[in-house]
Amino acid sequence: MSRYIIRRLLQAIPLLFFVSIILFVLMGQMGDPIATMGGRRVTRPADRERLTRQLGLDQPGYMQYLYWLVGNDWRQIDLDGDGVPDTTGTRRGILRGDFGMSLMKRGQSAWEVIWDRVPNTLLLMVTSEVVIIIFALLIGVFSALRQYSLADHVITAVSFIGYSTPIFFFALLSIYIFSVNFKRWGLPSLPAVGMFDPQVGRTPGQVALHMILPVATITFVSIAAYSRYIRSTMLEVLNEDYIRTARAKGLRNRYILFVHALKNAALPIVTLIGLDLALLLGGALVTERIFAWPGMGRLFLDHMQRFDTPVVMGILILLSVTVIVFQIITDLTYALLDPRIRYD
Amino acid sequence: MATVDTPITLATGADALAPPLTFRQMAWRRFRRHRMAMAGAVILILLFVYAFGGGLIFTAERANFTDTSARLQGPSAAHPFGTDTVGRDVLARTIQGGRISLMIGLMAAVLEIVIGVVVGAVAGYYGGVVDSLLMRLTEAMLIIPSLFLLIVAARLVGGSVTWIIIIFALTSWMYVARIVRAEFLSLKENEFILAARSIGTPTSQIIFRHILPNSMAPIVVSATLAVATAILSEAYISFLGMGVQPPTATWGNMLDGSYNYIESAPWLWIFPGLLILLTVLSINFVGDGLRDALDPRSRNV
Numbered sequence: 049m050s051r052y053i054i055r056r057l058l059q060a061i062p063l064l065f066f067v068s069i070i071l072f073v074l075m076g077q078m079g080d081p082i083a084t085m086g087g088r089r090v091t092r093p094a095d096r097e098r099l100t101r102q103l104g105l106d107q108p109g110y111m112q113y114l115y116w117l118v119g120n121d122w123r124q125i126d127l128d129g130d131g132v133p134d135t136t137g138t139r140r141g142i143l144r145g146d147f148g149m150s151l152m153k154r155g156q157s158a159w160e161v162i163w164d165r166v167p168n169t170l171l172l173m174v175t176s177e178v179v180i181i182i183f184a185l186l187i188g189v190f191s192a193l194r195q196y197s198l199a200d201h202v203i204t205a206v207s208f209i210g211y212s213t214p215i216f217f218f219a220l221l222s223i224y225i226f227s228v229n230f231k232r233w234g235l236p237s238l239p240a241v242g243m244f245d246p247q248v249g250r251t252p253g254q255v256a257l258h259m260i261l262p263v264a265t266i267t268f269v270s271i272a273a274y275s276r277y278i279r280s281t282m283l284e285v286l287n288e289d290y291i292r293t294a295r296a297k298g299l300r301n302r303y304i305l306f307v308h309a310l311k312n313a314a315l316p317i318v319t320l321i322g323l324d325l326a327l328l329l330g331g332a333l334v335t336e337r338i339f340a341w342p343g344m345g346r347l348f349l350d351h352m353q354r355f356d357t358p359v360v361m362g363i364l365i366l367l368s369v370t371v372i373v374f375q376i377i378t379d380l381t382y383a384l385l386d387p388r389i390r391y392d
Numbered sequence: 393m394a395t396v397d398t399p400i401t402l403a404t405g406a407d408a409l410a411p412p413l414t415f416r417q418m419a420w421r422r423f424r425r426h427r428m429a430m431a432g433a434v435i436l437i438l439l440f441v442y443a444f445g446g447g448l449i450f451t452a453e454r455a456n457f458t459d460t461s462a463r464l465q466g467p468s469a470a471h472p473f474g475t476d477t478v479g480r481d482v483l484a485r486t487i488q489g490g491r492i493s494l495m496i497g498l499m500a501a502v503l504e505i506v507i508g509v510v511v512g513a514v515a516g517y518y519g520g521v522v523d524s525l526l527m528r529l530t531e532a533m534l535i536i537p538s539l540f541l542l543i544v545a546a547r548l549v550g551g552s553v554t555w556i557i558i559i560f561a562l563t564s565w566m567y568v569a570r571i572v573r574a575e576f577l578s579l580k581e582n583e584f585i586l587a588a589r590s591i592g593t594p595t596s597q598i599i600f601r602h603i604l605p606n607s608m609a610p611i612v613v614s615a616t617l618a619v620a621t622a623i624l625s626e627a628y629i630s631f632l633g634m635g636v637q638p639p640t641a642t643w644g645n646m647l648d649g650s651y652n653y654i655e656s657a658p659w660l661w662i663f664p665g666l667l668i669l670l671t672v673l674s675i676n677f678v679g680d681g682l683r684d685a686l687d688p689r690s691r692n693v
Contacts, residue, residue: 066532074544208428212673214624216631216647217665220654228655330539334628338651348540349632352547364540371535 049383056376067368068142071361072113081105081151081355101127103151104139116148116361117141142365148358152351158358161351162344162366168243169343172332175259176266177321183271185314188278189305192313195283203275210272215331219265219338226261241340262339266331270324274317282313315386322378326371422685429681432674439671443490450484456639457481464657474659482646486663489641493623494671496557496642500622503561505615508568513599515569516576527573530566538563539628546629551637556629560622568614575607609686613679620675627668643668 082091082099091099100106104115104125120137127135140146147158187207191200210218223240230237238261239245244254285291286309294304333345340346344363351359383389413421423429459479467474473482515526533541541563549555579585580603588598623643629635630644638645643664650661 063528063532063535066528067535070532071536071544074548077548208676209669209673212620212669212676214627214631214665214668214672216628216651217661217669220647220651220661220665223651223654224658326535326537329537330628333539333543334631337632349543352543360544364536364544367537367540368535371537375535 049380053376053380056379060372060376063372064365064368068117068365069113071364071368072116073109075357075361076109076112081357083355085151101125115139115141118143119146142362147362150351150356150359152354152356152359158356158362161359162347162362165342165344165347168341169332169336169345171255172259172262172266172336172341172343173328176263176270176328176332179263180267180270180274181317181321183267184274184278184317185310187271187275189282189310189313191275192279192282192286193305207272207276210268211276213269215265215269215334216338218268219261219335222261222264223338243342258339262335262341265335265338266328269331270328274320277317277320278313281316282309285309285313315382318381318385319378322374322381325374326367329367329371419685423681426681426684428677429685432677432681435670435674436678439490439667439674440494443487443494446487447491450481450487452488455480455484455488455641457484464653464660466657467659473663474657476646476657476660477649477653482659482663485641485646486643486667489643489646489664490667492553492636492640493626493643493668496553496560496626496636497619497623497671499557500560500564501615501618503557504565504618504622505568505611507561508565508614509572509604509611511565512569512572513576513604516573517580517595517599517603519577523573526569530569533563534566539625542625542629543632543634546634551635553636553640556626556636560625564618564621564625568611568618571610571614572607575610576603579603579606612686613683616675616679616682620672620679623668623671623675 081103082096082105085091085099104112104120107115115137116139119139119141121140123137124133125135125137126133139148142148145159147162150156150158150161153161187203191203194200226238227240228237239258240261243258244250245258248254291304291309294308295301299308329345332343333348335341336343336345337349344367348360348363351363457480459475461479463475463477463479465471465475465479471481471483473486476482476485511526511530515523542559545559545563546556549559576599585598585602588602593602626635626642627644627647630642631647633645633648635644635648636642646664647661650657653660
């Protein structure tokens with residue numbers, strides 16, 4: 049097992065190189081960060097030249113990538129433009145944890161800017177995952193047990209619609225119903241914007257209240273898809289011999305369902321969750337935008353607009369690493385849960 | 393010894409002289425049985441009529457006709473779907489936008505399938521170094537969350553329809569490539585490929601004439617679903633303001649900024665949103681039906 053883990057981790061390294069090169073090439077073509085650094089004023093030609101040298105944009109592409117990767121403190125660079133490289137570089141490169149300085153937020157490193165938002169996104173994502181697993185299991189088992197009943201048909205229809213709903217449409221609809229119209233009808237309405245009410249402050253209760261609609265939005269599509277999956281695997285498992293044996297032994301029905309059957313039926317969902325993380329992150333992007341949730345998705349969009357390459361690049365790399373790590377964890381969990389699988 | 397005078401009774405509907413059904417006929421029969429898929433197909437046809445037929449009456453000029461005295465008006469007889477922030481008719485814009493959205497969906501799916509098939513076929517057929525290089529590229533592309541990648545790419549190339557189609561294809565061919573590669577890996581070991589090779593059939597013909605037609609079923613299914621994905625992606629990035637730029641209407645960019653009017657002008661987002669939902673839903677149904685119909689293992693006609 050440990051050999052398998054080491055092999056997977058070693059394979060992840062060239063993969064991340066591939067990812068970073070793809071992203072770096074895309075980023076390099078994107079736009080003029082210097083033009084946006086000046087804000088409203090037009091950057092003076094002299095400043096432009098100086099900034100170009102400071103940011104290393106005068107270097108050829110592969111050198112820029114190298115600087116970004118391992119830094120430039122091992123090299124003399126020409127900062128004042130007199131043709132003589134005489135200043136030692138200060139960048140340490142992403143491999144040594146230096147994401148570069150943010151271009152939009154002066155004086156802050158990209159890592160600080162990103163790290164500021166990570167807890168908020170994490171809160172949203174972890175809660176969503178938990179909600180997805182619980183509801184998908186409940187709904188899936190329920191409709192498997194009542195196969196072809198009215199409730200099953202209704203759930204099938206709703207999940208097909210749910211699976212096809214654009215996330216933003218669900219978000220807008222839920223805001224329209226639960227925030228706007230509930231207020232209009234005098235019912236207790238749900239807040240639709242931000243993480244907490246500024247007048248109350250950032251209390252756990254406020255944050256939880258503000259999370260209801262965003263979490264519902266992120267999870268809706270996934271619950272619809274996974275509950276269908278659980279339903280079909282559950283139906284398959286319930287026909288297996290060992291379930292009949294358990295019944296014949298006289299075990300209680302509930303025990304059979306939730307211990308014997310569900311354990312095997314829920315296995316494939318582990319893979320699904322691991323592989324769909326990238327998809328879920330995309331959903332979070334839209335959700336954070338609509339609900340003004342101060343997370344990484346919104347940070348990405350804001351800094352994307354201004355060509356803040358270090359921050360955008362940092363977010364993308366961070367997300368890619370997360371996805372890879374999650375995939376490895378998924379495979380390992382699967383192996384732990386399913387004794388038929390051996391990684392040797 | 394059978395008596396000659398008693399006629400042989402056949403099952404009802406069966407014709408003793410009918411030739412055995414071809415695969416395509418069987419698939420069509422199975423598809424027709426799939427009620428939701430048929431409903432989806434009908435709705436899809438209606439949506440195409442709505443967008444392309446309606447476009448003859450509600451021309452692009454009419455969709456872009458601004459009347460600032462009639463801004464943000466609710467649905468009425470003159471404007472069944474209301475008007476938007478600069479007084480354009482939302483109905484006309486959903487029709488014109490539908491043309492663009494459906495076209496983006498179709499074209500992106502075709503292009504995506506072409507790229508995916510070529511990459512998958514080359515990787516699966518040749519194997520070795522080519523295979524592992526292409527598959528590493530595929531994995532790398534799959535690891536970057538696709539919506540983020542799309543936004544970066546869209547920011548890069550600007551908001552013209554052609555470029556949007558191209559970047560959709562370039563960021564979504566990976567699933568098709570994987571499916572096709574898997575098909576090729578198993579199919580190329582068959583005897584008929586060995587036979588073709590031994591009589592000196594050129595490689596390109598082996599790939600496209602002999603192997604590809606045999607792996608058509610999963611490709612058709614993923615092509616169908618790719619249309620839905622492309623329409624959704626267009627909606628997402630346009631919603632975030634990075635897609636096709638106005639004044640060209642698409643279902644997606646009609647939604648851009650509409651969340652400022654959630655309360656005051658819900659018709660701005662309800663109609664395009666519902667149209668996207670309906671399109672994606674019916675494509676998913678059709679895809680589901682095709683998956684069942686084209687599965688050669690299911691013989692229940």
